[in-house]
Amino acid sequence: MIKALELFSGIGAFAEASEKRGIEVVAAFDQDPRANQTYQLNHGLKPISRNLDTIASAELPEADLWWMSPPCQPYSVRGNQKGLGDPRSRSLVNLLGHLKKHQPKVLMLENVCGFKDSDAHILLDKTLEEMGYKSRIVELSPTDFGIRMRRPRLYFVATADGVTFQAPAVQNQPLMNLRGFVREVYPDDLIVAQKDFERYSPSLHIINPADENAYAICFTSGYWKSFKSSGTFIEIEKGKIRRFSPEEIVTLMGFASGFEFPKDLTTQAKLKLAGNTVDVRAIDYLLSGISFFN
Secondary structure (H helix, E strand, C coil), rough: EEEEEEEEECCHHHHHHHHHHHHEEEECCCCCCHHHHHHHHHHHHCCHHHHHHHCHHHHHCCCEEEEECCCCHHHHCCCCHHHHHHHHHHHHHHHHHHHHHHCCCCEEEEECHHHCHHHHHHHHHHHHHHHCCEEEEEECCCCHHHCCECCEEEEEEECCCCCEECCCCCCCCEECCCHHCCCCCCCHHHHHCCHHHHHHHHHEECCCCCCCCCCCCCCCCCCCCCCCCCEEEEEEECCEECCCCHHHHHHHHHCCCCCCCCCCCCCCHHHHHHHHCCHHHHHHHHCCCEHHHH
């Protein structure tokens, strides 16, 4: 069985995708206790609560595959794209320093598209080249898998000798109507206050689920607090809107319908976790192109 580390594990998108590929996640790491609680509830493994800025090489179990989804703020427009000058990039730099000792057969990394033009990308490429890895970059969005949501992300797949990666052809699947993801029953706290609707409605992305051409934009971890460019809102009736629920968002991101959040978490906390996660379908697509699984 292939053994994997899930670094910056969040709610476990990699664990979700790996289950049908015969991969054993031997350890997951994240410093958010609510994410770890959600991960354990759904995947049965308790992630190690650890700041990866300072984790030592000896603390990382041996594994065939490393999956990582490091903080995106250093490479995003909202984060001012400071790259390696942003303290939130320290964890990535630290982990790349441990690669030479562990030398997993496969390294997979996900981030925003701005990562491609960053100094962190230069460091990543330099590290992989020095170690003899062959790497590929693939840009994927939920629209590639038939989901009406625009959320492009970069995925890096690096393989050592003896393992190959060939990106499968993306099937041009018909786009599904968002109505199938919208639930009729939802908590009242998802409804946007009238004063906020009147103030922010010109800058909001609002859809009517009955519109067959409607699409969702990227949901962010600030979806609860921010109204501008943080996600899509649903029109309930004229002049009344609500947020997508955390459960609706993770379903859009490819998690199984049975995925659940701990009951003691607030809606705000759940939405932050949902906005931070990765598209499960994209991970499965990439795994299918690695020779391990062919």
